[in-house]
Structures are given as C-alpha cells and as structure tokens.
Amino acid sequence: MKFYETISVGEQREFGEFQITKDEITEFARKYDPQPFHLDEEAAKDSMFGELVASGWQTAAICMRLTVENITDVATLGGLGVDNLRWHEPLRPGDTLHVRTEVLDKRISENRDDRGYVTRHFEGVTEDETRVISYDAIVIVKRDTNDSDSSV
Numbered sequence: 439m440k441f442y443e444t445i446s447v448g449e450q451r452e453f454g455e456f457q458i459t460k461d462e463i464t465e466f467a468r469k470y471d472p473q474p475f476h477l478d479e480e481a482a483k484d485s486m487f488g489e490l491v492a493s494g495w496q497t498a499a500i501c502m503r504l505t506v507e508n509i510t511d512v513a514t515l516g517g518l519g520v521d522n523l524r525w526h527e528p529l530r531p532g533d534t535l536h537v538r539t540e541v542l543d544k545r546i547s548e549n550r551d552d553r554g555y556v557t558r559h560f561e562g563v564t565e566d567e568t569r570v571i572s573y574d575a576i577v578i579v580k581r582d583t584n585d586s587d588s589s590v
Contacts, residue, residue, distance in 0.1 A: 440512045441582035442544065442554035449541040454504030458492055460531040466496040491528035497535070497571045498523070501562045504537045513580035515553060523573040534565040542574060546581070553578050 460479075467476030471493035474481035482490040529535060543557040556579050562571040 442513075442546070442556065442579040443582050445512070445541060445544060445556055445579065447541050447544060450539065451509070452536065452538045453508035454536045455534055456500050456504060456536075457534040458496075458500070458529055458531060460490060463490060463492045463496065463529075463531060466499075467493055471495055487528055489530065491530055494525040494528075494571065497525065497529045497562055498573070500529075500535055501537050501560060501571060504535070505539075505560070508537075509539075512577075515578040515580055518555060518576040518578055521574045521576070523571075525571055527568050527570045529562075529564070529570050533570075535562050535570065536565075537562055544579075547578075552581055552583060554581055555579070 464477055467473065473493075475485035475487050475491055476482075476493050479490045482488070538561045540559045541556060542559050544554055546554045556577050557574055558577060559574050560572065561569050563569050
C-alpha cells in the first residue's frame, strides 16, 4: 500500500478505458442534467455542439469511476475537494475515455498526525488524445504510522 510518505510530487499515471454510449448519455441526462443536447439527437443538432454530447458532470463521474477502479494501491481516506474544473471538449457517443494524473503537491495535515493531503491534476482524454476534462483533486492519504521518520 502506498502511504503519504511514498507518494512523490511529479509522479504520473495513465489508466482506464471507458467507452460511452448514446444510451448512457441520455440515461444520465434524464436523471441529472436534462438539457436538450444531452437528451435528444434532433434537438442537439441545433445546439452549439451540433450533436448529442455527454454532460460534463457525467464525464467527471466516469473519471471518478476510472480512478477508483485503477488507483487501488494508495491508502486514500477520502477527498477534500476539487479545484480548477474545466470542460475542454464534449464527450460524444462512441468516445473512449482514459485518465492521466500527475501529483502537483503534498502536505502533512497540521491537525491530524495520521494523514496528509495530496493534490493531483487529472485529465480525461479520448482515444484520439482530445482532452475533454481537467481538474485538480485534493485527496486525504493515510500516513505510515510505522515509518521511523514521520517528518517526511
């Protein structure tokens, strides 16, 4: 298990693969983001996208799923928040999304000896390298209480 002490600023990962379908886009939109360009192909033709596209919130949720499924070796306690969320391009039916990450920063909790905070930059990218989403997530990571040098 990777504890806070073993995570390095600059560490990069690339993982996951999720192909989005038209049905998944419209099902998510009906429940959570019922805008015409997420729900109806004909209405979407008259939108700025010109076709049916996934909700940005759905794109974020897919990135979260891929992260949880693929970063299983980190002693994550939970999330603290997300900064700098941007939707660069829409996710379209048939696109396959994968995730790239880079550790930007880390700091030990001032109030809790058992944890640190790791800021990781995320990008959701399609099979043709189109960046569709980016954000910085602050994650709470367990510290190795058995580490003899806990000042790291």
